[in-house]
Amino acid sequence: MKLSDVNLTAQQVKDMATKYMIETYERFPFIAIRAKDMYLYDENDNAYLDFYGGIAVNNAGSCNDKVVAAVRDQVGDLMHTFNYPYSIPQAILAKLICEAVGMDKIFYQNSGTEANEAMIKMARKYGTDNFGPERYHIVTAKKSFHGRTFGAMSATGQPDSANHKGYEPLLPGFTYADLNDLDSFKAAVTDNTIAIMLEVVQGEGGVRPVTKEFIKGIEALCREKGMLLLIDEIQTGWCRTGKVMGFMNFDIKPDIISMAKAMGGGVPIGAICARNEVAKTFNPGAHGTTYGGSPLCTAAAYAQINELLDRNLADNAKEVGDYFMNKLKDLPHAKEVRGMGLLVGVEFDFGGALNIKRACVERKLLVTSIGANTIRMVPPLIATKEDCDKAFDILKEAVEAAAKL
Numbered sequence: 001m002k003l004s005d006v007n008l009t010a011q012q013v014k015d016m017a018t019k020y021m022i023e024t025y026e027r028f029p030f031i032a033i034r035a036k037d038m039y040l041y042d043e044n045d046n047a048y049l050d051f052y053g054g055i056a057v058n059n060a061g062s063c064n065d066k067v068v069a070a071v072r073d074q075v076g077d078l079m080h081t082f083n084y085p086y087s088i089p090q091a092i093l094a095k096l097i098c099e100a101v102g103m104d105k106i107f108y109q110n111s112g113t114e115a116n117e118a119m120i121k122m123a124r125k126y127g128t129d130n131f132g133p134e135r136y137h138i139v140t141a142k143k144s145f146h147g148r149t150f151g152a153m154s155a156t157g158q159p160d161s162a163n164h165k166g167y168e169p170l171l172p173g174f175t176y177a178d179l180n181d182l183d184s185f186k187a188a189v190t191d192n193t194i195a196i197m198l199e200v201v202q203g204e205g206g207v208r209p210v211t212k213e214f215i216k217g218i219e220a221l222c223r224e225k226g227m228l229l230l231i232d233e234i235q236t237g238w239c240r241t242g243k244v245m246g247f248m249n250f251d252i253k254p255d256i257i258s259m260a261k262a263m264g265g266g267v268p269i270g271a272i273c274a275r276n277e278v279a280k281t282f283n284p285g286a287h288g289t290t291y292g293g294s295p296l297c298t299a300a301a302y303a304q305i306n307e308l309l310d311r312n313l314a315d316n317a318k319e320v321g322d323y324f325m326n327k328l329k330d331l332p333h334a335k336e337v338r339g340m341g342l343l344v345g346v347e348f349d350f351g352g353a354l355n356i357k358r359a360c361v362e363r364k365l366l367v368t369s370i371g372a373n374t375i376r377m378v379p380p381l382i383a384t385k386e387d388c389d390k391a392f393d394i395l396k397e398a399v400e401a402a403a404k405l
């Protein structure tokens with residue numbers, strides 16, 4: 001939709017949003033009108049180099065031609081019908097995903113948080129069905145982020161943050177342990193623990209990867225204690241970290257994974273995938289969804305995932321991500337560069353992340369800030385080394401400007 005379509009000025013649109021919308025975000029100062037591949041365009045057709053990628057969604061590039069064509073093809077035939085009849089896009093996507101991630105079964109949802117709700121529900125039901133009513137506890141990592149609905153919020157290991165404050169009491173049965181500290185997890189596990197739930201790179205928590213030693217230790221602990229290993233792949237999934245799923249970097253076999261974000265390439269869809277033995281705990285009536293797995297969203301996801309796989313964007317994420325992370329170490333005030341593939345964070349030695357972000361936007365580069373010190377970048381996985389060079393130059397200027405404030 002363009003301003004001319006609605007006969008409004010840019011300021012009128014912004015004022016309308018401010019007046020009528022419940023605003024929980026600091027907005028960029030422009031209106032997004034269109035996007036293509038690495039760029040987002042505003043109401044004056046200014047092009048912004050997009051290194052936030054709709055927050056790790058536009059992995060195959062914004063408005064990817066194949067995804068757009070798939071949506072156009074499907075939208076006139078069948079948008080929605082609910083899950084009583086079979087649908088072709090659902091079935092072919094299920095096969096594609098299960099084979100690509102090495103899992104047996106999929107259940108579709110609408111978003112990341114909802115996928116995590118399903119993962120938590122499945123783990124709890126598996127525990128209570130198989131071991132008794134007390135076996136529902138889940139250990140997650142401090143600084144983790146799993147979503148904004150009650151189960152996912154309770155799994156989020158940030159008790160002092162805005163994610164929790166004001167919403168207590170949260171769901172019982174969650175305890176938090178230190179990431180990359182196996183002993184901390186061992187101490188948190190009890191006879192009533194049914195699962196350990198982790199991101200392999202904490203995204204919102206400041207871009208913090210797990211170590212191989214830690215995650216292998218967690219897997220061994222799960223096997224020893226009869227617990228499930230749940231991996232939240234919502235940000236790390238779909239080629240972001242240099243493999244199809246983040247867990248594949250570590251030679252581990254989770255019991256359930258959750259996914260969303262890049263799965264739909266811009267349409268809202270999420271899912272969990274599970275091993276047969278665990279999946280069967282969701283028997284008829286145990287779970288459901290109105291929109292989850294809609295023909296429209298699954299057709300888009302089918303095109304998106306084929307693009308990611310056919311173009312081998314995992315390898316590009318690894319190669320370009322390694323190049324970018326190496327380069328970012330030369331930024332002024334860079335204290336630490338962390339990440340995996342094209343999930344990249346730079347922690348600065350001063351609390352200017354918000355100002356750096358704003359200075360980047362002024363210079364037509366889009367990034368996000370996490371906490372006071374860290375900038376996170378999750379560009380489309382079609383990014384080239386030249387795109388990274390350009391982003392680096394803008395970031396450098398932005399850091400220098402922010403450091404003077």
Ligand SMILES: Cc1ncc(COP(=O)(O)O)c(C=O)c1O
Pocket residue numbers: 055111112113114116145146147148199203204232233234235236260261
């Ligand atoms: C690791 C992780 N889990 C869950 C979520 C929640 O996903 P959604 O915003 O689609 O509900 C996010 C979103 O940022 C995430 O990064």
